[in-house]
Amino acid sequence: MAAHTADATGSDTARTALVVLAHHRADSLSAHIAERAVARLTAAGYAIDLLDLHRENFDPRMTEADQPDWGDREKQYSPVVESHMRRVLAADVVVVVFPVYWQSVPAILKGWIDSVWNYGFAYGRSKPRLAGKRILWLGLAGATADDAILPGMQQLLDAQLNDSIATYCGFSESRVGLLPDAEESPQTLDDEGNLVIGDAISGAARVAHYAAFDARAEGFVDEFLAATLVNA
Template sequence: MSGTHVIDTALIVTAHPVENSLSHTLAARIAARLREQGTQVEIADLHAEAFTPAMQRADLALYHGDASALPADILREQQRVERADMLVFVFPVYWWSVPGLLKGWFDRVLTLNWAYKVAEDGRIVGNLRDVPVRLIATGGSDLTGFDKHGYSTAIHTQLVEGVFGFCGLKNVRLDILYQADTASSEQIDDFLHNLESVM
């Protein structure tokens, strides 16, 4: 976790309901490694904080141009993102995508005129500060299973391009710990070790 850029602050977002899950274990170990390097780490545990993922009336009003409609919980999440020099998302893969809780975080937090805007010529322009984004996923299948029906490409397209690229973030990397349900401690250690060069 020693990239060429200086990371003063990192935001780690988790979306798993079980405190001792592999997702939380990975998040805690990544946080510890970053802290060893002097990085200040904030963890947003969306389950523990009872984040509401469903779009609200105020969210839609905001999308339609009512800037006064920004909900307090979304302002808090946006401020967390603004403070961070790196964004790390740690989550299990559900049905070849992110859990509904994290999808709802994307839906509600990445708002029009904050995460992206419409230019005068009608183009969509990313609006976020271009900080590194690391997507750390755990998957029950192996790489062959992900590739078999194009799921690896689909996840990459959805997240790397469709969410973060849309918001102007270019340094985005997706790493999946495959066969996570049966991964040994050595396999988990190897996975984390391989992440160090890109964190």
């Protein structure tokens, strides 16, 4: 599944995938899934730009320099924001990996979107600069696969990330791959609203659990790449 395109000179060049990780721990399951996504994208022929927001010390607080003049869509942004904008522009596809917090994204990812997907860059033009790009959001959730909250969580993330952000900014395709069962100890609420924490999985059961988890994540990436080739 090679991903190549011809440049203006007719030569064959690899497409670029921007993989964005939004987790504070380098040893987290989110970081592991980002590595699996990188492996699948690399195998498909993509050049990888890995953006680990915490490792790169991205500050999610927007400053006046990040958005110096709201009404001027030709404005110059801060050097940090400009550098991130160039990385987004250079990517053919974007894959974002994050833990689901309160049925949404972590603050550092929201701050990155707020600061970088700025007026005049990601939206506010008759033809968005990000038009034609494709994005996959991989959200890791502690809820179990049979938790009643899951359909609503999927619906909220679809509305926020696909409709309110990606489509609004001109992406030709946006998908949310929701990955439940991220916790080793299943957590549920009983009929009275009490938190019930089940026994932690271990040994062979744990190995099988996370092998299946990896397979689901890789399946989302493979389906996304297959659709990208069809629509290219």
